[in-house]
Every structure is written in structure tokens, then in C-alpha cells.
Amino acid sequence: MTDLTRLTAAETAAKIASGETSAVEVAQAHLDRIAAIDEKVHAFLHVDSEGALAAARAVDDKRARGEKLGPLAGVPLALKDIFTTEGVPTTVGSKILEGWIPPYDATLTKRLKAADIVILGKTNMDEFAMGSSTENSAYGPTSNPWDLTRIPGGSGGGSSAALASFQAPLAIGTDTGGSIRQPAAVTGTVGVKPTYGGVSRYGMVAFSSSLDQGGPCARTVLDAALLHEAIAGHDPLDSTSIDAPVPPVVEAARNGDVKGLRVGVVKEFAGEGYQAGVMQRFNESVELLRELGAEVVELSCPSFTYALAAYYLIAPSECSSNLARFDGLRYGLRTGDDGTRSAEEVTSLTREAGFGPEVKRRIMLGTYALSSGYYDAYYGSAQKVRTLITRDFERAFADVDVLVSPTTPTTAFPIGERADDPMAMYLADLCTIPANLAGNAAMSLPCGLAPEDGLPVGLQIIAPALADDRLYRVGAAVEAAFTTRWGHPLLEEAPTL
């Protein structure tokens, strides 16, 4: 019998549509898998077995009635715990929202449901999406299925680990500085940060509003495209959502091709701090693109050097304002309300107990950066750098169709290694941050295992804003060529757990 958890999303949907299996069987297989192995991985914060089975039954009923099923009907999905789900807990990996049951669905949640996708549960993440390892979750870290002593990336480590350990064929992530791509890279999965405004942020708990972007995570490029199509598109409830047709991502994913494509390699994404094995696999990827008919040019984006610094002013500034609402008055945790304390004291105690150290660090950084007298030097300068980075991209895309780089300078590091060194942790997002600052679309997909540690390496592809389809066209070609070269998908080499 086929192991239903090893199928791609496209295969799963086809088997359900043809009646070869049922959505309930598929959901149950995944729930069983979660029950069996998630103790080791800790990808999920909350498993909604009842909701998942009910949604699956609804798909089977639909099919029984002869209704047409969507391309992902009945396919299970792991939802990052940053999107609100009506009646299902949403914690954002924080103690401060422990016990909160949202009264409404995020637009993305609604779209998943409308597409008959079966939501298995909510996945672990760095608290408020602040981190690159999922170690900042208030509910304990998630392990990398390739090596349980290592981090699965972050902030969306729960989603990437769920995919890599075959607990779900699809997942949702959010990417503020790399939180979809970096976890994808270190777990050998595919993750896409759509163009800013491509996927609605309504109901996605805000970290840094001008950078946050939800997107698809999967084990194949085509699966990511199918999910991308299901969740993308204009939302009148999100003013920053793009009012334009969704780029033809599925068509692009079905027609991988790089012939005649101009590919740019950014000089600044190399050098000190980049692991040798990562650079080796990246250089092989560039060679592969050449072999497949792409024209590769090296170019310089000098402002990228300042991207990390700008990001660590803009993101904390916005977060210091976005997180001000967590005051213990209306929802979530409330600490110290014993009838003798003032509202201000209760708020203070609630935040003390409810926010973790990284969140507090960023709130303080941002509060400082926005303060009168410092605003111009910090937030103002950072916005100028952001403009310069956008111009660097514009110049680059005048010359090439896509840019490529390693997704992350190193492979998955051991849990605990960088926990006390925020700067080292921040460097994990060195290559991913520029695309967030400029609002471009970007993807990470597997390009092999680093020889020195046998851990997955990610190839990042960056496309101009609104050209998300290019990612899929290039990604599908690279994926097909690598799969042929390796003889199987990379994840086949992961431990079975």
C-alpha cells in the first residue's frame, strides 16, 4: 500500500479526485504520522484532529455528490501559528497569547478553507516570527528532521520541519526577513516569499507590517505553485494587497525552462561567513543553470551590505508599535491582576511574563530607534538604505531576469549554538533580507547536501516584484535537473524517523 504521507500535494489531490483514496484516509494518515513522530520533531503547537477530519469528510461528501473539486481539495496542510483561525488557538509562539481563541479567520485561512485544503493544525515558530531557529518559541524548540539536534530554521521552523518529516505535504509560512526561505533551505524543502502584497496579511499577526509576507511551503515547486495560487490575490481588507491578477505560477511550474534566461549572481552574497559546502553547491547550481541554457552574469548590488543593519532598525521599529496592543487588558495572558494593582502595573507584569527575551530586545530597539531625536539617524536612515537597495534591484533587473544566491550562508546549526549570540543568529538571514526590504518575490529550493555535514543547502532565486511566475519557471527547471542527477528528490535522503 502507498504511504499516503510520502505523496506530493498534486499526487494526493489526484488520488482523492479519482477516488483511489479518500480525503479522510489522507487526513488520518497524516494525523497518525503526527501522533507517531511529532514528539521528536515538535513541529506542531496545536493539532486540530477534529477540524481536519471534518474538513476531509466535507471533501469526500462533495466528491460523492459529484461536485467538482479544486486542485488541492483534501490535501492536508500545516498552518503557521501566526494566522488567526476562528475557534482554534493562535499563539504566535508567545505566552502572551496563550489561551486566546480568535473570533475570526484570517483571509488566508478562509482561502485555504475555500480551496478545501485540510488544516491539520498550527505549527511552531519563533515568538512573533522573531528569530531564525524556532528556538525563540515560548513553547520549546522544533528539531530539524535531518538531524534532531539541529535547528529547522526560523521563524517558520514548525512548517519546514512538518514538511521534511512528512507530517504534511503543504505548509504556510511568513517571511519578514527570510522566515520562509531560510527554514526551507535548511530542511531541504521549497519555500516562496511572494511579492509584497501578493498574499493578504489580514489575520496574520503583525511583526513588521511593511516586510511581513505570507507564502507557500511545500516539498516540490509545483506543490508550492498550487498553494500559491490558492492563497494569493487581492483582498479588500488589506490596503497593501496588490489589486492585480495573480501571476501564472502554476503554469510556470509546469513549464520549467531557463533557456535564454539571463541570471545574475550577486557578488555581495559571498565571502567571509559562507560555509565552503554551501558555496560549492551554489556554484554547481549556477553551472547547472548554464548547462540548461541560461546566460549567467556576475553583478554588484553595493547597498546590500547595509541590508541587515537597515532591517534591524525597520523591523524592530514597526514591531515596537505592532506589539503595543498586547497589554493584558482585552485578550490573552493577564498577570498580577489581584485587585490591588493598577492597569499599568498589570500590563507591565503581563508583558514581563508574556514576552520572551528576543521580543523584548526588539521592542526596546525599536522604541529607541523611533524616539524623538533618534528617528532621523536610525529609522530615517534605514528607510534611505531601503530605497537604495530597491534601486540596486531595479538596476540589476534591467540587466537580468532573475538573481540567484545561496539562501543562507550555512547549513542548519546545532540547537543552542547561537542562542546567546543574537548577531550570529541575525547573520542567518543575510541573503534573504534584501528581497523583503525591496518587496521582491523570492524562492528557496534544495540544491544538494553540503559535503562536510550532509545537511541540505538552499538555492535562492529572486525575481522582480509581480514576476513571481519567473521563480517557478526557473525553480521547476532546476528541480527537474537535480532530481534527474540525484535519481530521486533530495528528501528521500533524510532520516525516516
Place this chain on the structure above:
Amino acid sequence: MTVTEDLVSYEDALAAYDPVMGLEVHVELGTKTKMFCGCSTELGAPPNSQTCPTCLGLPGSLPVVNAVGVESAVKIGLALNCEIAEWCRFARKNYFYPDMPKNFQTSQYDEPIAFNGYLDVEVDGETFRVEIERAHMEEDTGKSTHVGGATGRIHGAQHSLLDYNRAGIPLIEIVTKPIVGAGAKAPEVAKAYVAELRELIKALGVSEARMEMGQMRCDVNLSLRPIGEEKFGTRSETKNVNSLRSVERAVRFEVQRHAAVLGTGGKIVQETRHFHEEDGSTTSGRIKEEAEDYRYFPEPDLVPVAPSREWVEELRATLPELPRVRRQRLQAEWGISDHEMQSVLNAGAIDPIVATIDAGAPADQARKWWMGELARRANESGTELSALPISAAQVARVCELVAEGTLNDKLARQVIEAVLLGEGDPDQVVEQRGLAIVSDDSALGAAVDEAIAANPAVADKVRDGKIAAAGALVGAVMKATRGQADAGRARELILERLGVQG
């Protein structure tokens, strides 16, 4: 509230100092929905019944700008002779307060939608130009009710109740430039400005601007500088001065208080102050030792507002006649003095009078009834003139009945009283109460004969040519007919009977 402050007399204060004012007026727009979500703005609903994830600031929620709110803001800007921004953004004003769900207010900071305008106001027939710094869009907060304390303030309260129905209601904040040169008239200028602004907002139809309902709220900033000096003094900020009279009183009080402090070598502390309706005083609120740091930054959840020039011009073309221009036109049409026009304005009678004229009444008659009998009754019942239960058409009909001779003034007053009591239209009242003038000669004749017979001495005087004495006989006829007689016809009959030419 006891006034603990020493005050100097207003005249002494003005002899030494020049008052400088700044007025900040918040107007709640009358949009159907809130500024950033689709919740209703209807007043009086049960607490928290008009809320959603966005106006409650729930995690994940996002704002969307109310287009009608922007349109209203542009209209106000245009009516205040402002420039309208071609491109402007919202900003977050970060501060903590329990009735503010997000703990920041979505407002505008250095990019207001309208700026650099003015509003001309009149005080004692003189025009005074108040310059406008800016008008910007923002959202209202929720409402806190503090329970258990002595004063209704948060201090000493056992617990607080929060109602977020008001949270997110669109506000326009209109800020003046420093108002200098008003001198002794500063309190009147402040009052006239707020009054004129209210008229303008109402004329634009963007808000009912009812101050007693909190739809329009005023903060009064005031400082004094010694006469002849350039530099402004330290200001106090008196918050929530919520009636026209209070605006005037707050300015006057602060002038006297500042003068007392400065006169004894003291220093004015920059602080917010509370105004007390009972005695017109202000007391210290919180002291602003340093300017509060709101950490403004552009609101990343909203896209910029960029009103196209074509749209702005379209709106400009649809602006109604502005109140001051309209008053000037009406004053000329009615041929009345500045003083009379001011009384009409103060009585809130302009719209009722115009409506009555539109319903067919002559201007002087419409004015007479609204400023006389109706103003008196409104005053007695403590209601606004426009809230009296009589329509302009009904008043116009009363005027018509008087002109036709069916009613005289005394009867007309009775008809109006009956209409106000809900007895129906004027014609119905005349019919039901039998109030029409008695003018047929047979009915009148008897009354006239009786009057002559009862007053032989007066009758003789009239016969001797003292025609003015006939008034006493007319009075007797009126008394006998309980006022229903046609006084003119009665006089004619009397003179006829006594053989005298009228």
C-alpha cells in the same frame, strides 16, 4: 470646584499683556461607518455592539481607509481655504491608554491632508481672520467609565468599563496658527471662531457638530506676552471645552490666571488643564515636564492618500454656499442691521427662517415669528429653535392666515401654541378651536353697539372728533369677543355708528 488660583481683573490683565491663542477642534464626522473598518457609527447602541477585529485592535486585524472620511476632510479643507495635499500618509501616534485598542492612534503627523488656510469670523461687526495651520484625519478612542472613585476619574476607581463603539469613529482635527492681535476681544474671537467653524461643518453636511453630544470638542491653548514683546509666553492647554460659552469663559479665565501668575513674578507651567462648567474655572491636569514622545512614524498598514487635482476641483465645485457668505446675502436680502443678523444667528434661527420663506412667507413675517413667539417658547422649554415641534410650512401658513385676515397676531399666537401642543396643522387648529376672526357685520354689530352703550363718555369724545379715543371702544369690542373680532372692521363700524369719518 473651588477656585484656588488668584486672578487679576480682566481689564488689568489686558492692560499689561497681549493674549495669544491656539485652538484645536476635533470634529466627529457623520460617516455611516468608522474610519478604518465597516462598523456602524450610530450613537446610543449597547456597549461594544459596534465593533470588529479592526476597531478592537485584535491581533492580525488591518485598517482600510474610509473614502467618505477622506472626502469629508477634503471638503473641510477647501471650505477653510486650505491647500489640499497631493500625497499624504497616515502616521501612528504611539501612546498607551486602556481605551485605545491598539495602543497607538492612527492619525496624521507631518503630512496633513489640508494645510495653510483661514476662516474669517465676525466680532461686533468687525472681521477677524483666524489662520488655519492644518486639518488632519484621525480616529477616535473608545470610552472609559471609571467606577468606584469619587470624581468619576480613574484615580481612586475600583474598576473601569470600556466601550469601544466610539473607537475608530473618524475625526478631523483642525488646528489654528497662533491667534494674535485679538487683544481684549480674544474670548469673543475664540467663541466666534468655534461658532463659525461649527456652522461651516454643518453647512458642508459632514457632521452635525453637536458640541453637547461630543461631536465637536475644543482644546484652548493660551499664553500671554507682555505688550510690545515678540516672544510668545508659555502656554497652558485647556482640554475638552465643549460649548461656545465655555470657550469664551476658558479664554477669559486663563487670561486672568496667567496675568496673576506672571504679575507676581511667577512662571506659567506648560500643562494640560481641566475646565469646569460650574464656575468657568480651570484646574491643573497633568504637567508636561518634557514633550511626550509619541514616536510617530508612517502607518505601514495603509497606502498613501493621493487626492487627484481633478477630484479636488470637483469637490470644490460642489461646496455649498459657506455660512458667512450666506449670512451676508440674507442680511442684504432681508434688509436688517448687523446687530439684528447677529441675534438671528445667535438664536439659531437662520435655517428655520429661510425654510419658512421658502414655504411662501414674507421675510419680515418669518423673522418676526421665529425671533419672537417661537424664540420665547424655545427659550421657555430649553430646546433649540430647530427642535420645536412646528414645521417651517406650518409657520408659513400662520403668516398666510394673518395676511388673509383670518387671524390677527393674538389669534396667531394661540394657533402656534396649539400646533406646538400637537393639535394639528394651523388650519385644523383654527377650525377645531374656532379661532377665526369674527368679521361679519351682523355678529360684530351687536358687540359694537354694546361697547358704545357701555362707554357713553368715550363715544361722545369720538363724536367730538377725538378719533384716537375710538381705540378704547375697539378694545372693548375685542374683549367682548375674546379677541376674535377683526379689529379693523370693528373700528370702521364704530366710526360709522358714531357718524365720524375715519
